[in-house]
Amino acid sequence: MEEDLTGYTENAVTYAAIDIGSNAVRLLIKQLESDDKPLFSKVLLLRVPLRLGFDVFASGRISEKKEKNMIRLMKAYKNLMKIYGVSAYRACATSAMRDAENGPDIIRAVEKKTGIKIEIIDGQEEARMIYNNHIEYMKGRKGNFMYVDVGGGSTEINLLADGELVCSRSYNIGTVRLLNGAVSESEWQRLGKDMKDLVLSYPGINIIGSGGNINKLIKLVKGRDSRHSRMTVASLHELYDRLKDMTVEERMEEYAMKPDRADVIVPAGKIFLTIADITGATYIYVPVIGLADGIIDGLYTSRTSGRQIAD
Known part of the structure; x- marks a missing residue:
């Protein structure tokens, strides 16, 4: 699902958040309109229902099929972040990845094959x-x-x-x-x-x-x-x-x-x-x-916690 593609301004300060949930994986891209307040405008919101939790809460593991789809999706999200000139991003995984026995292995595989580093947050x-x-x-x-x-x-x-x-x-x-x-x-x-x-x-x-x-x-x-x-x-x-x-x-x-x-x-x-x-x-x-909005707010506030997109 794609939501609200608003005006994209080249060379503007742009942040991205990847929210890896138990039901869906979201990519949110926002641009900084004003540094005084601050004021952000949404450039892109994508939601893909990978449904990792259906594997994890039934078997304790993420299946090989969903691991492959996760890698495919992270490659796509990485390319979109490049297209939109994202200055910094943060990718956070929540409950399903926290509970998955093979969660750490999948995170390593994603980073190796896509360059996207995922953090599991409690x-x-x-x-x-x-x-x-x-x-x-x-x-x-x-x-x-x-x-x-x-x-x-x-x-x-x-x-x-x-x-x-x-x-x-x-x-x-x-x-x-x-x-x-x-x-x-x-x-x-x-x-x-x-x-x-x-x-x-x-x-x-x-x-x-x-x-x-x-x-x-x-x-x-x-x-x-x-x-x-x-x-x-x-x-x-x-x-x-x-x-x-x-x-x-x-x-x-x-x-x-x-x-x-x-x-x-x-x-x-x-x-x-x-x-x-x-x-x-x-x-x-x-x-x-x-x-995802909270992730971007944190990126702006700290100015240092975000990751750069590797080639």
Whole structure:
């Protein structure tokens, strides 16, 4: 899937992020428009559903077929970064690669054959990177907000009180894990206990959601009014009840979903609603920001952590 190819300016400072998730692998390229604020414009966003988690959460390993496809995809992404004159990039892998027994071997193979160096980041760093990119969104907001990023392999949570980060947590609960029956009861219990404890200290929590599924869910809830980035938890419950009783094929036909969205959207809804119900949240806010945006924000902030594209 390709999204929003906006104006590309030659010789502008350009950053790229590769987000290797459990369901899809994304390439995001942004250009620096103004160094004062800073202000970025999106040049390119690509999403390819490699679905690494379907291998890992079932067998503990990434298959040879998906390893080959990963190498092919990294070659393609490298060429695109060259075409767009990317100044620096960072490639980060999350839950599926963290759990894969052969993850380190695949990372070495990718670097050897493509020159792309992939970093496996832990859940805490993933949560921090997502939070850092939301700081601007939180300016001036009073009250208690919980950032919830639901991925294929894990869910990252950041709690903010009056704009200040209180805690970051990561749970091995994700959409692809749920589809594979690979989420333990003890992990659900840990999530539930943590949420109940946080509500006692920080009442009146509302949720800020991120990830491809929550963006699709709010579009389905709001319809033509999807420009508004807020929905009620009650409206999400109504949609979830409809979706969970449909087959994947019915969701694809009724809601124009791709197969790799139609199967994971119900587990995503379950995770968001579980957290919303425990915390007593009334609203879920959905800014269009994700891990890849956080990676680029980090590249700009540090100016030194990015990698150059090798020939």
